[in-house]
Amino acid sequence: QVQLVESGGGLVQPGGSLRLSCVASGFTFSSSVMTWYRQAPGKERELVAEITSAGGFTYYGNSVKGRFTISRDNAKNTVYLQMNSLKPDDTAVYYCNAPPPLDYWGQGTQVTVSS
Numbered sequence: 001q002v003q004l005v006e007s008g009g010g011l012v013q014p015g016g017s018l019r020l021s022c023v024a025s026g027f028t029f030s031s032s033v034m035t036w037y038r039q040a041p042g043k044e045r046e047l048v049a050e051i052t053s054a055g056g057f058t059y060y061g062n063s064v065k066g067r068f069t070i071s072r073d074n075a076k077n078t079v080y081l082q083m084n085s086l087k088p089d090d091t092a093v094y095y096c097n098a099p100p101p102l103d104y105w106g107q108g109t110q111v112t113v114s115s
Contacts, residue, residue: 002026002104004096009109012086016113020081022096022106030054030074035099036081038092038111048094049081063089086113 008020020036031053039045049070050059058070069082079096091113096106 002102004098004104004106006094006096006106006109009094009111011112011114013115014087014113016086017082017084018086018111020083020094020096020109020111022079022081024077024079024096024098024104027098027102027104029077029098032098032102034070034072034079035097036070036079037095037097038090039095039108040089040092043092045095046092050099051079083111086111088113 003025004022006020006022008018012018033052035050036048037045038048048061048064049068051070051072055072060068067085072079091111093108093110095108098104
């Protein structure tokens, strides 16, 4: 049974930091590209970051470039998203995803940036 379980979300003040984690099981994590998406109320789901299977290449959306860092630990079947200098516009539900052809999604974790 495939599972992607996100954690680490919460309420943080503008300028603060959070680290999201996503633990994967039920598939060969070390062979899969992994991504983080987010969806804010009333907005479309947005690609935040992507990392290749061995971690050698990363991609970031323009809105988070320079503030967020994606990483992974294949020994722990875990992908991370370090989020620094958070802004109110970063408020969203953040989802972990193994992209197609797998197309597995986690349940999401809420991140709220507010004073």
